[in-house]
Amino acid sequence: MSTVLETRNLTKSFGEVKAAKSLNVGIGKGEVVGVIGSNGAGKTTFINMVTGYLAPTEGDILFDGQSVVGRLPRDITRLGMARSFQVAQLFPKFTVLDNVIAALVAAEGTKASFFGPFTTAARRKKAEAVLEEFGVANYSRSLVSTVPQGARKLVDIAMALISNPSMLLLDEPTSGVSIEEKFPLMDTVMNAVKKHGVTVLFVEHDMEIVARYVSRILAFYSGEIISDGPPQEVLRDPKVQELVIGHHLDISILGDAT
Structure with missing residues (x-):
C-alpha cells in the first residue's frame, strides 16, 4: 500500500503549550481513518497543520512524497488534498448549484470573477452530477441558507470532492445532524x-x-497519539477508554466495526 500522507516529528507549540508533540503518522492509499480525542487533545491542530491552515513549529508533512509545509491551503487543495469543515463553509446568498460551481472554479485555479464568466455548460454539468451523487440535486436551485442542516453538510462535502482529490479530510461530518440523518x-x-x-x-x-465506517483509528490525548490501529483494538484500549471516551462507550457497537 503506497503512502499518501506522512508526518515526521510534527510539532506545534503555542508559547509554552505543545498542542502537538512529535507526531509520526503514515496514511496509506484507500484507507478510511478516524481521528478521535476530547476537546484540546490536538486532533484539530493536526488537521489544520496537514491542510496548511496552521504552520508547524517543527517537523515535516509529506503529501504524495512532496513536502507541503509552508504551502497555502488552496495550493495543497490543488495538489489533491481537499477538506470539509465542522461548520459548512458555504456562500449563504448563492444557490446550492452555484456553491458547487464556485468550489469547482476555485479548484481549477481560474481567475474568474463572480461578476464575469462563471457558470459554463461544462461546470454546470459537473456540478449537477456531483449533487446527484450526493442525493441533494433537488436543492440545486435553492439558496443554500434555506436547505436542511444534513443537506448543507452533504453540499459542503460535495464541494470538497468536486476537485477530484486523492485525499479527503472531514471535520466532524455528522456534527449538528439529527440521529435519524x-x-x-x-x-x-x-x-x-x-x-x-x-x-x-x-x-x-x-x-x-x-466504529461503523473506519478501518483505522488515531486516538489523540494531550497532543500525542496514544493509540493507532483497527477500531476493535483502539476502542477497547484501556487508555482510550479512560482518557478519550470515558465510561460511556457501549462495547456492543464494536460488533459492526470494520
Missing part, C-alpha cells in the same frame, strides 16, 4: 468516496460513526 448521511459520503477511490481522514466524536 447521521447514518444515511455517512452512507452517502462513504459510497461516494469509495466510488472515487479517495483516501479519507475524518475527525468525529460519535463513536458509533467511527
Whole structure:
C-alpha cells in the first residue's frame, strides 16, 4: 500500500503549550481513518497543520512524497488534498448549484470573477452530477441558507470532492445532524468516496460513526497519539477508554466495526 500522507516529528507549540508533540503518522492509499480525542487533545491542530491552515513549529508533512509545509491551503487543495469543515463553509446568498460551481472554479485555479464568466455548460454539468451523487440535486436551485442542516453538510462535502482529490479530510461530518440523518448521511459520503477511490481522514466524536465506517483509528490525548490501529483494538484500549471516551462507550457497537 503506497503512502499518501506522512508526518515526521510534527510539532506545534503555542508559547509554552505543545498542542502537538512529535507526531509520526503514515496514511496509506484507500484507507478510511478516524481521528478521535476530547476537546484540546490536538486532533484539530493536526488537521489544520496537514491542510496548511496552521504552520508547524517543527517537523515535516509529506503529501504524495512532496513536502507541503509552508504551502497555502488552496495550493495543497490543488495538489489533491481537499477538506470539509465542522461548520459548512458555504456562500449563504448563492444557490446550492452555484456553491458547487464556485468550489469547482476555485479548484481549477481560474481567475474568474463572480461578476464575469462563471457558470459554463461544462461546470454546470459537473456540478449537477456531483449533487446527484450526493442525493441533494433537488436543492440545486435553492439558496443554500434555506436547505436542511444534513443537506448543507452533504453540499459542503460535495464541494470538497468536486476537485477530484486523492485525499479527503472531514471535520466532524455528522456534527449538528439529527440521529435519524447521521447514518444515511455517512452512507452517502462513504459510497461516494469509495466510488472515487479517495483516501479519507475524518475527525468525529460519535463513536458509533467511527466504529461503523473506519478501518483505522488515531486516538489523540494531550497532543500525542496514544493509540493507532483497527477500531476493535483502539476502542477497547484501556487508555482510550479512560482518557478519550470515558465510561460511556457501549462495547456492543464494536460488533459492526470494520
